[in-house]
Amino acid sequence: xxxxxxxxxxxxxxxxxxxxxxxxxxxxxxxxxxxxxxxxxxxxxxxxxxxxxxxxxxxxxxxxxxxxxxxxxxxxxxxxxxxxxxxxxxxxxxxxxxxxxxxxxxxxxxxxxxxxxxxxxxxxxxxxxxxxxxxxxxxxxxxxxxxxxxxxxxxxxxxxxxxxxxxxxxxxxxxxxxxxxxxxxxxxxxxxxxxxxxxxxxxxxxxxxxxxxxxxxxxxxxxxxxxxxxxxxxxxxxxxxxxxxxxxxxxxxxxxxxxxxxxxxxxxxxxxxxxxxxxxxxxxxxxxxxxxxxxxxxxxxxxxxxxxxxxxxxxxxxxxxxxxxxxxx
Amino acid sequence: xxxxxxxxxxxxxxxxxxxxxxxxxxxxxxxxxxxxxxxxxxxxxxxxxxxxxxxxxxxxxxxxxxxxxxxxxxxxxxxxxxxxxxxxxxxxxxxxxxxxxxxxxxxxxxxxxxxxxxxxxxxxxxxxxxxxxxxxxxxxxxxxxxxxxxxxxxxxxxxxxxxxxxxxxxxxxxxxxxxxxxxxxxxxxxxxxxxxxxxxxxxxxxxxxxxxxxxxxxxxxxxxxxxxxxxxxxxxxxxxxxxxxxxxxxxxxxxxxxxxxxxxxxxxxxxxxxxxxxxxxxxxxxxxxxxxxxxxxxxxxxxxxxx
Amino acid sequence: xxxxxxxxxxxxxxxxxxxxxxxxxxxxxxxxxxxxxxxxxxxxxxxxxxxxxxxxxxxxxxxxxxxxxxxxxxxxxxxxxxxxxxxxxxxxxxxxxxxxxxxxxxxxxxxxxxxxxxxxxxxxxxxxxxxxxxxxxxxxxxxxxxxxxxxxxxxxxxxxxxxxxxxxxxxxxxxxxxxxxxxxxxxxxxxxxxxxxxxxxxxxxxxxxxxxxxxxxxxxxxxxxxxxxxxxxxxxxxxxxxxxxxxxxxxxxxxxxxxxxxxxxxxxxxxxxxxxxxxxxxxxxxxxxxxxxxxxxxxxxxxxxxxxxxxxxxxxxxxxxxxxxxxxxxxxxxxxxx
Numbered sequence: 001x002x003x004x005x006x007x008x009x010x011x012x013x014x015x016x017x018x019x020x021x022x023x024x025x026x027x028x029x030x031x032x033x034x035x036x037x038x039x040x041x042x043x044x045x046x047x048x049x050x051x052x053x054x055x056x057x058x059x060x061x062x063x064x065x066x067x068x069x070x071x072x073x074x075x076x077x078x079x080x081x082x083x084x085x086x087x088x089x090x091x092x093x094x095x096x097x098x099x100x101x102x103x104x105x106x107x108x109x110x111x112x113x114x115x116x117x118x119x120x121x122x123x124x125x126x127x128x129x130x131x132x133x134x135x136x137x138x139x140x141x142x143x144x145x146x147x148x149x150x151x152x153x154x155x156x157x158x159x160x161x162x163x164x165x166x167x168x169x170x171x172x173x174x175x176x177x178x179x180x181x182x183x184x185x186x187x188x189x190x191x192x193x194x195x196x197x198x199x200x201x202x203x204x205x206x207x208x209x210x211x212x213x214x215x216x217x218x219x220x221x222x223x224x225x226x227x228x229x230x231x232x233x234x235x236x237x238x239x240x241x242x243x244x245x246x247x248x249x250x251x252x253x254x255x256x257x258x259x260x261x262x263x264x265x266x267x268x269x270x271x272x273x274x275x276x277x278x279x280x281x282x283x284x285x286x287x288x289x290x291x292x293x294x295x296x297x298x299x300x301x302x303x304x305x306x307x308x309x310x311x312x313x314x315x316x317x318x319x320x321x322x323x324x325x326x327x328x329x
Numbered sequence: 330x331x332x333x334x335x336x337x338x339x340x341x342x343x344x345x346x347x348x349x350x351x352x353x354x355x356x357x358x359x360x361x362x363x364x365x366x367x368x369x370x371x372x373x374x375x376x377x378x379x380x381x382x383x384x385x386x387x388x389x390x391x392x393x394x395x396x397x398x399x400x401x402x403x404x405x406x407x408x409x410x411x412x413x414x415x416x417x418x419x420x421x422x423x424x425x426x427x428x429x430x431x432x433x434x435x436x437x438x439x440x441x442x443x444x445x446x447x448x449x450x451x452x453x454x455x456x457x458x459x460x461x462x463x464x465x466x467x468x469x470x471x472x473x474x475x476x477x478x479x480x481x482x483x484x485x486x487x488x489x490x491x492x493x494x495x496x497x498x499x500x501x502x503x504x505x506x507x508x509x510x511x512x513x514x515x516x517x518x519x520x521x522x523x524x525x526x527x528x529x530x531x532x533x534x535x536x537x538x539x540x541x542x543x544x545x546x547x548x549x550x551x552x553x554x555x556x557x558x559x560x561x562x563x564x565x566x567x568x569x570x571x572x573x574x575x576x577x578x579x580x581x582x583x584x585x586x587x588x589x590x591x592x593x594x595x596x597x598x599x600x601x602x603x604x605x606x607x608x609x610x611x612x613x614x615x616x617x618x619x620x621x622x623x624x625x626x627x628x629x630x631x632x633x634x635x636x
Numbered sequence: 637x638x639x640x641x642x643x644x645x646x647x648x649x650x651x652x653x654x655x656x657x658x659x660x661x662x663x664x665x666x667x668x669x670x671x672x673x674x675x676x677x678x679x680x681x682x683x684x685x686x687x688x689x690x691x692x693x694x695x696x697x698x699x700x701x702x703x704x705x706x707x708x709x710x711x712x713x714x715x716x717x718x719x720x721x722x723x724x725x726x727x728x729x730x731x732x733x734x735x736x737x738x739x740x741x742x743x744x745x746x747x748x749x750x751x752x753x754x755x756x757x758x759x760x761x762x763x764x765x766x767x768x769x770x771x772x773x774x775x776x777x778x779x780x781x782x783x784x785x786x787x788x789x790x791x792x793x794x795x796x797x798x799x800x801x802x803x804x805x806x807x808x809x810x811x812x813x814x815x816x817x818x819x820x821x822x823x824x825x826x827x828x829x830x831x832x833x834x835x836x837x838x839x840x841x842x843x844x845x846x847x848x849x850x851x852x853x854x855x856x857x858x859x860x861x862x863x864x865x866x867x868x869x870x871x872x873x874x875x876x877x878x879x880x881x882x883x884x885x886x887x888x889x890x891x892x893x894x895x896x897x898x899x900x901x902x903x904x905x906x907x908x909x910x911x912x913x914x915x916x917x918x919x920x921x922x923x924x925x926x927x928x929x930x931x932x933x934x935x936x937x938x939x940x941x942x943x944x945x946x947x948x949x950x951x952x953x954x955x956x957x958x959x960x961x962x963x964x965x966x967x968x969x970x971x972x973x974x
Binding site: 056057163165166193194195196197198199201202205220222223224226227228246247250260261262263264265266267268269270271272274276278279281282283 | 680681780794796797824825826827828829830832833851852853854855856857858877878881882891892893895896897898899900903906907908909910913914
């Protein structure tokens with residue numbers, strides 16, 4: 001297992017063998033098993049780049065994002081931010097590291113405190129980390145409001161006066177307040193209307209261009225991820241089955257799951273030719289994941305080996321890896 | 330938040346004015362609320378001007394004019410010591426309102442703190458909620474009498490006893506709402522920003538968990554006035570000779586066939602204030618939570634705002 | 637078209653009375669569906685697409701809603717029927733499936749019972765017959781081992797399976813028209829593909845008409861024959877699917893198409909943005925409803941409301957200057973308009 005194949009410079013964030021297992025308790029409070037929400041995931045995020053994380057509901061992509069920020073404590077593994085393992089930090093150190101990493105959430109309607117003026121919500125991170133005085137904080141908040149396309153008069157408004165897309169932009173402003181280097185975006189546009197989605201996506205791209213922030217972009221919409229991400233990881237049942245640069249992944253998906261996922265996306269073109277890799281069945285329960293390769297119950301190419309042997313991560317081509325017996329050398 | 334304003338956006342200034350107009354018109358349109366508010370206003374006014382309202386003092390004895398019926402001199406008549414019933418009733422009302430207010434304020438404050446802490450810390454939750462269960466297990470009036478027996482008869486002790494009775498119900502309400510608020514995204518966002526628990530609980534969760542308490546507090550107010558009256562009636566509340574609606578009723582009981590005014594007037598005062606509070610509370614609920622009142626109509630079938 | 641349409645909606649107007657006055661959620665909507673045809677209705681939140689669909693079945697029937705116009709189903713105006721007659725149409729002639737299968741299913745009843753219910757109600761089957769029919773329907777919708785599933789409760793099966801059950805219930809009485817309100821929005825893409833394929837397959841088999849309400853242009857391109865695009869309670873464009881995607885005329889349709897990131901095509905282009913937000917139904921703009929957000933709007937657009945003009949090939953547009961907006965970004969940069 002070597003993920004150091006492409007180490008030219010140190011990546012901004014290096015996640016290694018991350019596991020998060022939730023205990024399942026019986027009604028008597030005894031642990032009867034574990035849900036392996038994230039099961040041995042490794043990947044790197046480079047400075048100023050976007051890493052897209054895709055997969056269907058229940059694949060563990062949101063848990064992964066939250067575990068990196070330690071909103072959920074990991075079971076084992078390592079997440080090194082500029083070389084410092086985040087999982088080894090104590091409370092106080094973690095607090096100061098949180099300035100570097102912020103999160104943008106999916107639901108714009110609950111991500112702002114309804115009883116606080118938006119100006120306060122935006123400058124609150126500065127207040128928490130005791131940055132600047134009142135006037136400086138207000139100035140920063142005003143500047144952020146302008147950056148996300150509002151005017152200064154919006155400072156004194158309450159969240160209910162804004163629409164979903166506008167609130168999402170406010171959420172981005174709030175996340176930018178401390179000048180983070182990494183933004184974890186958990187489905188930031190999936191609750192928005194199509195025409196509003198593009199506003200938010202464009203804003204995220206502009207912000208990245210201007211400030212050089214790296215994104216971990218978690219989404220289920222492959223078209224959006226293809227548009228914004230430089231590199232993509234595909235997750236299935238807690239495992240990262242394939243990761244590759246965006247162009248390469250879409251041009252030549254390797255893992256059978258990636259293939260079917262890509263072919264399932266409806267194309268807004270009635271003349272498009274569709275060759276669907278239809279999957280039979282549904283995602284198995286993460287409580288009792290299949291033995292061997294997690295995908296073998298639905299895989300059209302499943303072989304004998306898939307049923308009992310867990311595939312290793314294979315390096316195939318530049319910067320890509322896949323977890324599948326089909327590519328076993 | 331009105332459901333229809335979720336998806337729509339118009340010039341915000343316009344919407345803000347609209348919302349305010351809507352709130353005012355809802356207030357006025359609600360008869361319960363206006364009627365309750367008028368009653369409460371009268372009660373508070375009476376209590377406030379008590380000292381200047383009558384030429385008599387509440388303890389002023391006039392042995393010559395004992396047990397006189399209502400007249401122009403003594404509007405509500407006099408009692409068995411010749412004291413003016415109107416004066417005593419107004420002073421009694423004053424004490425009732427003061428006790429009710431103090432109990433509501435103390436129970437809400439402590440109940441809120443207990444509820445919020447229980448929602449956030451599982452260890453405290455286990456302790457606090459078991460204590461609450463214990464307090465819930467006693468009939469409230471019995472509990473109040475035993476606390477009064479332990480503390481001794483004094484108006485301040487009445488407030489303490491009643492507060493102890495109402496804290497568990499406030500704590501329960503706040504806790505259940507806080508458990509919902511705790512799971513909302515903005516609380517998670519605050520954790521991600523590195524906010525302290527103190528900030529999260531007191532600056533963000535507290536204001537958002539408070540809404541169900543506003544309506545509940547009017548009921549606490551009403552019930553605490555009633556309980557105080559019961560305690561005084563049983564001789565475990567405000568000690569004689571200070572006037573209180575409860576001990577006036579007790580005094581009147583002995584002579585109810587000869588001097589009806591000694592029970593009827595304090596009794597109607599009690600009725601008035603409790604009725605006012607209940608109407609106000611019901612009206613407030615209808616205004617603050619329009620969905621509940623519409624649900625009563627039972628006409629909804631589909632969801633009107635299209636997703 | 638020679639044959640009479642299965643469903644014809646003519647100038648439908650739905651007003652909802654609210655505390656702050658009347659809101660016209662659907663204003664003069666006209667469209668039709670033939671047997672065996674799939675009509676897509678696309679639009680964003682608040683455009684009235686769901687209200688339109690639910691008005692066809694009069695699911696809003698109550699005193700604070702008023703309808704005007706006509707909803708002709710096989711020649712009968714559904715808006716004129718009594719409540720009793722309407723009940724025999726709902727679920728029997730026209731059925732509907734919703735976005736969230738969990739909240740449309742009764743959690744304490746077995747799946748089989750819920751399918752059997754409408755069979756007993758509309759077709760007078762006995763308990764045993766209905767159960768057998770329920771198993772068949774589950775098999776038809778591609779649910780594995782239907783004999784066992786029929787006795788399970790909704791919480792025991794996955795979201796995709798629940799949507800299949802909803803479809804089974806909708807199909808129970810062999811309806812002639814099925815209205816699907818965002819049936820795949822809550823589902824994952826691989827499951828969505830399965831459900832869309834199922835709907836298409838069932839339609840080919842039964843020859844029913846389908847109204848597909850969605851916000852996803854991809855879904856529309858995939859399964860619809862004709863598409864109506866809605867904006868703020870009105871149909872702004874209606875055309876055959878190929879025509880709509882290759883020769884869109886209304887600036888809103890064009891803006892919508894250009895604003896979505898695509899899985900095919902160029903990756904690094906900047907996404908188009910439709911400026912502003914959808915106005916409130918309480919503050920409907922005078923003139924063309926899209927004018928305040930339209931780059932190409934002039935005085936006429938701001939003051940006079942354009943009619944829905946239909947050309948000979950059946951392409952209908954509600955715009956004073958159809959085709960003015962460029963389909964490609966480059967054309968706009970050359971500046972055809974001023």
